[in-house]
Amino acid sequence: MAKGVKPRVKVPKSASAGETITIKTLISHKMESGQRKDGDGNVIPRSIINRFTAEFNGEMVIDVALEPAISTNPYFQFDAVVPASGDFTFTWYDDDGSVYTETKSVSVS
Amino acid sequence: MRTLLASVGIAALALSGAASAGEDAVLSVDGEVFVTEAAAPDHLENVDTIYSGWVFRTDETQELQLDDFDNPSFIFLDQALDTWETVDGSEGKSCASCHDDVEDFAGLKSTLPRVENGELVTLTNLVNECRTERMGAEAWKYSGADMSAMTALIAHQSRGMAMSVAIDGDAAPFFEKGKELYYTRVGQLDMACANCHEDNYGNMIRADHLSQGQTNGFPLYRLKNAKINTTHGRFKGCMSNIRATPFKEGSPEFKALELYVASRGNGLSVETPAVRN
Numbered sequence: 001m002a003k004g005v006k007p008r009v010k011v012p013k014s015a016s017a018g019e020t021i022t023i024k025t026l027i028s029h030k031m032e033s034g035q036r037k038d039g040d041g042n043v044i045p046r047s048i049i050n051r052f053t054a055e056f057n058g059e060m061v062i063d064v065a066l067e068p069a070i071s072t073n074p075y076f077q078f079d080a081v082v083p084a085s086g087d088f089t090f091t092w093y094d095d096d097g098s099v100y101t102e103t104k105s106v107s108v109s
Numbered sequence: 110m111r112t113l114l115a116s117v118g119i120a121a122l123a124l125s126g127a128a129s130a131g132e133d134a135v136l137s138v139d140g141e142v143f144v145t146e147a148a149a150p151d152h153l154e155n156v157d158t159i160y161s162g163w164v165f166r167t168d169e170t171q172e173l174q175l176d177d178f179d180n181p182s183f184i185f186l187d188q189a190l191d192t193w194e195t196v197d198g199s200e201g202k203s204c205a206s207c208h209d210d211v212e213d214f215a216g217l218k219s220t221l222p223r224v225e226n227g228e229l230v231t232l233t234n235l236v237n238e239c240r241t242e243r244m245g246a247e248a249w250k251y252s253g254a255d256m257s258a259m260t261a262l263i264a265h266q267s268r269g270m271a272m273s274v275a276i277d278g279d280a281a282p283f284f285e286k287g288k289e290l291y292y293t294r295v296g297q298l299d300m301a302c303a304n305c306h307e308d309n310y311g312n313m314i315r316a317d318h319l320s321q322g323q324t325n326g327f328p329l330y331r332l333k334n335a336k337i338n339t340t341h342g343r344f345k346g347c348m349s350n351i352r353a354t355p356f357k358e359g360s361p362e363f364k365a366l367e368l369y370v371a372s373r374g375n376g377l378s379v380e381t382p383a384v385r386n
Contacts, residue, residue, distance in 0.1 A: 004188060028184045073181070073184060
């Protein structure tokens, strides 16, 4: 299990209907590429976040496949139009099988 | 008088009103406006106005500091918060066992380094004193990852406060020593701190925009090495650049220099954790 992994998300708490909001996400992760070798010449096994998804009220909004060339602490920022109040669920899938989730609510007036 | 000047500075900056970064940009985070330009403290002979290093950075770098989510330092501050709660050493204590809330340290960074019992102490010294004497734990390396993150977390509590390091009384001999170091030419390139940071701030040195070398944002995140950097680490970098043999981190020389350089920034807001190139 990768150490020090902590998802962070910034979503506005409220928005008006049809407004475009900016969502920022970051997960602290070392993103070991699997290409590097340690001091003894042994390959350091790959350990990355391989998939990131965002769902809004259960509906898939964004689904990203991550590859080994992506650097430490992957950061995603995207815009979304929120039709109604609801919950954003963000999920990160780790190579080691761990799944990290974070949920944020947006109230639309 | 100094407070008055500083507040005039804020008003003037606020009037320019630009939300994004740029030449006359205002450094504000969550509505809190920082003093990035102030009248120089009285003891400065050759400089009239002091500027935060933030002013000298590119728009992109400046913008990273405008939002705490974009500021990469906060990953390290989160790690330090975990360490804060972690028990270490023979006494079975964590930082949180004695200090309830890290927020109690508001106002510490703005007055450090300071003299205690005739010795000049830095924030790093204080943390290590706690670790060795009260926690029964091993001292951290002066600019190690744990230490720089923890000092950044503690210094962050003073964010927005004006730097006000004491230079008189007990501190006077250390101040004089630091001042002498600041103006002494060293290394193969035969340069003193003052040659770049006093005589030539605002000019380019190759591709780098020279700042006044203020320490109000330290410990800070540098894009160059993607980690938290300490003042002593930065001093070392400067000295290597001028091809001098750097003093040791935590040495009396660097501590005196830290005091002197901090005093040159008296009046600027603490920005910890800042973002620089």
